[in-house]
Amino acid sequence: MAKPKARVAGALTARRADRHALYQMSVQEPGVDLDVVDMVYKRANGRLPVRLREDFCGTALTASCFVRRRAGNIAVGVDLDPEPIAWGRAHIVPALTPEQAKRLTVLRGDVRGERARKAGPFDVVLAFNFSYWIFRQRSVLRGYFEQVRAALGKGGVFFLDCMAGSDVMVEQQERTRKKGFVYVWDQRRYDPLTGSLTCAISFEFADGSRIKDAFVYQWRLWTVSELRDVLADAGFATVEAYVEKEDKKGNGTGEYAKRESAPADRCLLTYLVARG
Ligand SMILES: C[S@@+](CC[C@H](N)C(=O)[O-])C[C@H]1O[C@@H](n2cnc3c(N)ncnc32)[C@H](O)[C@@H]1O
Structure with missing residues (x-):
């Protein structure tokens, strides 16, 4: 007879669970992302970023963390899908103070659309969790990157993450x-x-x-070197890669440093930073 499955009072089950909450716990680390954003932007501009756009924002978790981070921070999230936006409105916005909520706007629409561009200029634009891989043709990806560049203000920085290495x-x-x-x-x-x-x-x-x-x-799987080329074609003057530092045992330290090259790795997660 099959072994009965564990039944614990109050334990999470598929019926009780919320896929957006589980997603956040599994793949999102807005604190880590925003520490890198702050560090890189401040090094380049001598001040912290104030105006942020979170592209492909889904529930707009990262944008909401940005408005909580510092008084005066302003964030705009952009996503096509009304469902995660509504979830964010129901579960994330109520955790903000009314004053913080006023500094967060979520636009329903295409990241390449006029509304997203006109909401700028931004100090930083973020495209995380590989969401821009939805653009599978080079000309389409380039068009998106051009739109991001047009939405950035003076000293503005575009951050996108990338999953590299043979495991991908x-x-x-x-x-x-x-x-x-x-x-x-x-x-x-x-x-x-x-x-x-x-x-x-x-x-x-x-x-x-x-x-x-x-x-x-x-x-579409885009490699870092392809992305560097497309970002350059879109007009960005520099593209840098930031990689997590490791301790002596090879464990991630949570700190990120700029790297010109990297040893062969089965799974290398990087932040690409484009500006100019
Ligand atoms: C992988 S989720 C990213 C969620 C969250 N930003 C994160 O970092 O984990 C991708 C999101 O991109 C949105 N999306 C896909 N194509 C889009 C487009 N052209 N414009 C705006 N949002 C888009 C989807 O609706 C989905 O919510």
Whole structure:
């Protein structure tokens, strides 16, 4: 007979769980992202950024953290999908003070649209969790980068993250145990001829239930060197890569440093920083 699944009173199950809350706990670290943004921007401009645009913002978690970070900070989130925007309005905005909430705007629309550009000029624009990989043609990606550049003010900086290394080109699943659930990252299909990459996020619970394909992404895998070229074509004068420093045991320290090159790594997460 099959072993009964664990049943713990109050334990998380697929029915009780909220996929946006689980997503945040699994893949978002706005504090880490914004520390890097502050550090890089201040080094270049001698002051901290005040006006931020979070592209592909989903629930606008990072934008909301930015307005909480310092009095006077202003953030604009942009996303096409009304569903995560509504979730953010219901779950994230109520945690802000009324004054903080006034400094956060979420636009429903395309990141390449006029409204997103006109909401500027911005000190920083962010495109995180590889969301820009949705743009699969070089001309389309370049058009997006040009729009970002046009939305930046003097000294403005564009931050995008990138997943590099041989592991990205492998069809595989990675399971990570979190508090009360397991986060499953599924690199489901990679086509080496087109660069097309399908990834999905699922969540599993102690009672055996799961939320399969809570999020599915149809992307193109862009390499760092391709991105440098497209950013240069879009007019950015410099593109730098920031990589997490490691301790003697090879564990990440949470601190990031600029790198000109890196040793071969199966999974290298970088922030690309474009300006000029
Ligand atoms: C991977 S989620 C990113 C969520 C969050 N910003 C993060 O860092 O984890 C990608 C988001 O991009 C949005 N999106 C896709 N194409 C878009 C476009 N052209 N303009 C605006 N948002 C878009 C989707 O609706 C989705 O919410």
